[in-house]
Amino acid sequence: MHELAITVIGPDRTGIVADVAEALAAVGANLTDSTMTRLRGHFTMTLVCTGPSSAEAVEALESLSGVVTSVSSVEPEDDRQAGGEPYVVSVHGADRLGIVAAVTRVVAAAGGNITDLSTRLAGTLYVLLAEVDLPAGSAGELAEQLAVAAAELGVEVTLRRAESEIL
Secondary structure, three states: EEEEEEEEEEOOOOHHHHHHHHHHHHHOOOOEEEEEEEEEEEEEEEEEEEEEOOHHHHHHHHOOOOEEEEEEEEOOOOOOOOOOOOEEEEEEEOOOOHHHHHHHHHHHHOOOEEEEEEEEEEEEEEEEEEEEEEOOOOOHHHHHHHHHHHHHEEEEEEEOOOOOHOO
């Protein structure tokens, strides 16, 4: 059984998610993890699937017009990895260069692992939402470090425990 990491990027259009899923299902690819979003009119999907060889997946995706794809073999996830404590970091403020770099560096310095991150620019408001796994007992110190970074960036940053039902 092969495990593949696949990316698909192209102009957004109605039915593109169905087209990708159908093409992969046709060669026996079982989608185990995926994320899709629309970025300024562009469709982007990243997924992990099991089943076909890389060559079969590439061939299946070649039938999609106007998209760029990448297929790579990956090792299965190590089930023994410790997950940490789930938190959500949110940032709101005026757009400026370096927000993502600064906030994610603070999280990394605290030993946090970012498991999901999204950003959006709405007019002049910049929003960052990140799900992070933190080492036990590190949230207080991270909150202090995030406050320092927020002051330097001129944005608002919050750190809150994630409720398991929203993840």
